[in-house]
Amino acid sequence: MATVRLLSDAELSAEAAEVFADIRAVRGTDYINNFWRALAHDPVTLRATWERLKVVMAPGALDPLVKEMIYVAVSTANGCSYCIHSHTAAAKAKGMTPEMQGEMLAVIGMAMQTNGLVTGLQVPVDEVFEA
Amino acid sequence: MATVRLLSDAELSAEAAEVFADIRAVRGTDYINNFWRALAHDPVTLRATWERLKVVMAPGALDPLVKEMIYVAVSTANGCSYCIHSHTAAAKAKGMTPEMQGEMLAVIGMAMQTNGLVTGLQVPVDEVFEA
Amino acid sequence: MATVRLLSDAELSAEAAEVFADIRAVRGTDYINNFWRALAHDPVTLRATWERLKVVMAPGALDPLVKEMIYVAVSTANGCSYCIHSHTAAAKAKGMTPEMQGEMLAVIGMAMQTNGLVTGLQVPVDEVFEA
Amino acid sequence: MATVRLLSDAELSAEAAEVFADIRAVRGTDYINNFWRALAHDPVTLRATWERLKVVMAPGALDPLVKEMIYVAVSTANGCSYCIHSHTAAAKAKGMTPEMQGEMLAVIGMAMQTNGLVTGLQVPVDEVFEA
Amino acid sequence: MATVRLLSDAELSAEAAEVFADIRAVRGTDYINNFWRALAHDPVTLRATWERLKVVMAPGALDPLVKEMIYVAVSTANGCSYCIHSHTAAAKAKGMTPEMQGEMLAVIGMAMQTNGLVTGLQVPVDEVFEA
Amino acid sequence: MATVRLLSDAELSAEAAEVFADIRAVRGTDYINNFWRALAHDPVTLRATWERLKVVMAPGALDPLVKEMIYVAVSTANGCSYCIHSHTAAAKAKGMTPEMQGEMLAVIGMAMQTNGLVTGLQVPVDEVFEA
Numbered sequence: 114m115a116t117v118r119l120l121s122d123a124e125l126s127a128e129a130a131e132v133f134a135d136i137r138a139v140r141g142t143d144y145i146n147n148f149w150r151a152l153a154h155d156p157v158t159l160r161a162t163w164e165r166l167k168v169v170m171a172p173g174a175l176d177p178l179v180k181e182m183i184y185v186a187v188s189t190a191n192g193c194s195y196c197i198h199s200h201t202a203a204a205k206a207k208g209m210t211p212e213m214q215g216e217m218l219a220v221i222g223m224a225m226q227t228n229g230l231v232t233g234l235q236v237p238v239d240e241v242f243e244a
Numbered sequence: 245m246a247t248v249r250l251l252s253d254a255e256l257s258a259e260a261a262e263v264f265a266d267i268r269a270v271r272g273t274d275y276i277n278n279f280w281r282a283l284a285h286d287p288v289t290l291r292a293t294w295e296r297l298k299v300v301m302a303p304g305a306l307d308p309l310v311k312e313m314i315y316v317a318v319s320t321a322n323g324c325s326y327c328i329h330s331h332t333a334a335a336k337a338k339g340m341t342p343e344m345q346g347e348m349l350a351v352i353g354m355a356m357q358t359n360g361l362v363t364g365l366q367v368p369v370d371e372v373f374e375a
Numbered sequence: 376m377a378t379v380r381l382l383s384d385a386e387l388s389a390e391a392a393e394v395f396a397d398i399r400a401v402r403g404t405d406y407i408n409n410f411w412r413a414l415a416h417d418p419v420t421l422r423a424t425w426e427r428l429k430v431v432m433a434p435g436a437l438d439p440l441v442k443e444m445i446y447v448a449v450s451t452a453n454g455c456s457y458c459i460h461s462h463t464a465a466a467k468a469k470g471m472t473p474e475m476q477g478e479m480l481a482v483i484g485m486a487m488q489t490n491g492l493v494t495g496l497q498v499p500v501d502e503v504f505e506a
Numbered sequence: 507m508a509t510v511r512l513l514s515d516a517e518l519s520a521e522a523a524e525v526f527a528d529i530r531a532v533r534g535t536d537y538i539n540n541f542w543r544a545l546a547h548d549p550v551t552l553r554a555t556w557e558r559l560k561v562v563m564a565p566g567a568l569d570p571l572v573k574e575m576i577y578v579a580v581s582t583a584n585g586c587s588y589c590i591h592s593h594t595a596a597a598k599a600k601g602m603t604p605e606m607q608g609e610m611l612a613v614i615g616m617a618m619q620t621n622g623l624v625t626g627l628q629v630p631v632d633e634v635f636e637a
Numbered sequence: 638m639a640t641v642r643l644l645s646d647a648e649l650s651a652e653a654a655e656v657f658a659d660i661r662a663v664r665g666t667d668y669i670n671n672f673w674r675a676l677a678h679d680p681v682t683l684r685a686t687w688e689r690l691k692v693v694m695a696p697g698a699l700d701p702l703v704k705e706m707i708y709v710a711v712s713t714a715n716g717c718s719y720c721i722h723s724h725t726a727a728a729k730a731k732g733m734t735p736e737m738q739g740e741m742l743a744v745i746g747m748a749m750q751t752n753g754l755v756t757g758l759q760v761p762v763d764e765v766f767e768a
Numbered sequence: 769m770a771t772v773r774l775l776s777d778a779e780l781s782a783e784a785a786e787v788f789a790d791i792r793a794v795r796g797t798d799y800i801n802n803f804w805r806a807l808a809h810d811p812v813t814l815r816a817t818w819e820r821l822k823v824v825m826a827p828g829a830l831d832p833l834v835k836e837m838i839y840v841a842v843s844t845a846n847g848c849s850y851c852i853h854s855h856t857a858a859a860k861a862k863g864m865t866p867e868m869q870g871e872m873l874a875v876i877g878m879a880m881q882t883n884g885l886v887t888g889l890q891v892p893v894d895e896v897f898e899a
Contacts, residue, residue: 190321417870452583714845
């Protein structure tokens with residue numbers, strides 16, 4: 114169930130088809146996941162999102178696996194089931210072991226817990242933490 | 245402003261004082277940040293939180309800097325100002341460079357954006373993402 | 376799956392039945408959606424919610440379609456799947472075109488992204504923004 | 507207090523200075539708000555965010571004031587104080603009257619309330635709401 | 638700093654003044670807290686919020702102190718600083734001891750933690766939990 | 769669908785098996801719900817979570833039913849479907865009547881609503897609310 118239909122390849126606009134072709138080339142697979150098929154109704158946002166994603170998730174000062182785990186952490190705090198599934202799968206594909214997944218989840222749980230305690234206590238920020 | 249007073253060392257229960265001593269020993273500094281001074285009203289939760297934090301944030305399959313960045317990511321999605329400040333400071337102390345901070349933030353922003361798009365579109369999870 | 380059973384018309388209290396009758400009259404349809412059938416266990420909250428909803432969503436300084444899009448925006452940030460579905464459907468019924476839906480989603484995504492960046496950076500509010 | 511220093515004009519990289527020049531030209535004011543001064547540490551993200559913002563917030567199928575109110579709605583649900591202040595100010599500059607602000611807030615409050623009720627009840631989505 | 642000015646008694650509309658009079662009578666104090674002074678710009682929402690609040694927070698199947706703690710719990714998960722402060726103060730006024738506050742916070746922290754773990758793991762709901 | 773497989777009893781490590789035995793003994797039932805079967809991949813986090821849960825949810829200054837309702841409140845604000853189902857079931861098992869559930873939900877809805885209004889208005893905290 115979605116708030117738009119998922120578009121098949123035959124239903125794409127020319128611009129959306131171009132983006133799909135690039136996704137396939139960059140990822141080395143013919144499979145296009147549902148997110149892009151839903152987003153394809155709006156080719157401008159489709160292209161902007163894909164182009165920015167390529168830059169943001171590329172190797173840099175942080176390696177791509179670390180980036181995927183940060184992505185999962187944000188998606189978990191926001192409760193985005195789709196994003197948790199897709200980026201956990203991406204992290205596994207990039208080498209996340211069960212031990213690493215377990216530690217990532219333990220940190221997420223710890224952060225959630227202390228977020229709740231600190232917020233409920235309304236603790237003022239220490240001056241030593243200022244930039 | 246907080247919902248409890250921050251306790252000074254002189255006001256601690258014996259159990260809370262023991263935990264503070266361990267925090268000082270493990271961290272190699274006399275400084276105790278406000279979170280622990282607020283939590284010290286409840287020595288059982290103080291101890292449980294500190295003991296678990298030591299285990300969760302220790303080096304393991306993930307290095308401590310990666311754990312701090314995951315912590316910041318969750319805290320940002322939850323809007324916990326105190327936690328963002330304290331764990332950004334901790335990440336910097338563990339070697340996070342400005343470039344790494346910039347990439348961490350870019351991933352957080354990207355994840356937030358696609359969390360919003362996916363959720364607004366209510367995209368169903370692809371079967372290929374199942375464990 | 377729900378935390379209460381959905382009530383059929385035959386199971387309603389007199390007060391809940393009155394509210395259902397008003398929903399049917401106002402909306403010009405016999406169909407009652409699941410939210411009201413779940414809420415009907417508590418007729419006081421059922422009535423208060425429906426009465427307030429009629430006022431809040433009525434034409435005023437803002438037109439009802441704009442109100443539905445604001446509703447979807449909040450529900451998306453909160454991850455409320457039911458509310459996203461029902462208010463997206465309501466927005467479409469009130470004239471939201473695919474182009475408008477695309478732009479609404481793009482704004483939601485943009486806002487989520489900058490919410491994440493600003494919060495991670497902990498940017499202080501400019502004085503010029505004060506009321 | 508922020509997790510990075512706000513950069514003055516004298517401290518900008520060449521790429522960040524170009525973006526600031528464009529912000530000034532497009533907005534017709536010399537004032538640059540704190541968000542951009544914090545983001546300027548990462549010129550690539552600065553440029554990408556500004557370029558995308560110009561597209562997303564431009565007049566289209568939705569008018570810019572409606573877009574600002576959707577922005578405020580998301581930022582409120584996410585608790586982003588900076589974004590609420592800056593986009594409420596932007597909405598006022600684009601013509602949001604006190605009556606419109608009052609109705610926007612009433613819708614936000616209504617949506618938050620029913621998000622909570624629906625989520626606590628775990629109401630299943632009606633088939634009639636499917637796209 | 639707020640997105641509207643706080644109204645003084647002299648600036649109230651007749652309808653808002655009536656609501657303030659009822660707040661003073663019901664609470665037995667002349668003090669009106671900032672929330673109502675901000676909300677007073679929109680007398681219809683002011684009245685609706687106050688009237689509903691009186692019903693919802695009154696003694697019933699749950700006692701008022703339990704209701705205040707549930708209120709704090711929601712406000713903490715949503716990161717609403719104002720609401721945490723005001724309803725923690727209200728809970729203390731209704732008899733919440735430091736021990737009770739400590740246990741409330743421990744439950745909030747525990748719930749936040751398992752919310753994170755369950756969501757990151759995407760655990761399917763057990764059939765035995767269905768209503 | 770989950771991001772890890774649910775482990776059967778035959779697949780447990782020795783440490784996880786010990787924890788399952790304690791869950792069964794404490795709860796007086798052979799049934800182990802899915803959360804623990806998912807968490808069992810990481811026996812250290814499994815044990816830490818279970819041991820802390822026993823302490824936090826035990827009778828104390830607050831009775832266990834009140835604690836379950838606080839748990840549901842947090843889980844609702846966070847949109848954690850699994851947690852809402854499991855802790856609503858636990859609350860019912862501990863005596864939550866339909867009337868109590870209705871009042872709990874009404875408070876959750878009220879809190880969500882005023883969280884949205886206060887946050888959208890950016891109301892400053894009254895000094896009288898300080899600890």
